[in-house]
Amino acid sequence: MDAITHTASGSVEETLDRLKQSIASKGLTLFTVVEHDVAAETAGLSMPPAKVVIFGSPAAGTPLMIAAPLLALDLPLRILIWQDASGRTRVSYGDPGELQRRHGLTDEQAAPLRATEAIAGALV
Numbered sequence: 001m002d003a004i005t006h007t008a009s010g011s012v013e014e015t016l017d018r019l020k021q022s023i024a025s026k027g028l029t030l031f032t033v034v035e036h037d038v039a040a041e042t043a044g045l046s047m048p049p050a051k052v053v054i055f056g057s058p059a060a061g062t063p064l065m066i067a068a069p070l071l072a073l074d075l076p077l078r079i080l081i082w083q084d085a086s087g088r089t090r091v092s093y094g095d096p097g098e099l100q101r102r103h104g105l106t107d108e109q110a111a112p113l114r115a116t117e118a119i120a121g122a123l124v
Helices: 012-025 036-042 058-067 069-073 096-103 107-121
Strands: 003-007 029-035 050-056 077-083 089-094
Touching: 003 107, 012 029, 012 050, 012 077, 012 089, 012 107, 029 036, 036 050, 050 058, 058 069, 058 107, 069 096, 077 107, 089 096, 089 107, 096 107
Parallel strands: none
Antiparallel strands: 003 089, 029 050, 050 077, 077 089
16 A cells, blocks of 8 residues: 655644544544554553544445445545654555555545545644
């Protein structure tokens, strides 16, 4: 998977809070937040903060999965918020153009996949 990464302003937790607010304000569904760093700690390991936010719109995603069933492996949408080795907060997500090509979607069909670009872009 090709990933797009930006540097965010604020800490991982602050960026996570802003992302949750953005998802809610756009009427999208926040399915869950996978806290890899917390899971590592419960296993007796440590790692820098890393949170995967899983979100989407069943109304937008369902027609796409009907058109391209294997797209269900890539949906719901995900954004990773993480801290790099220098302490910067980073925001990463899968390239929507790659998803479009891989699943043979038209530009119109792929439009909902671009939500990650707009939402992540607001975090930088």
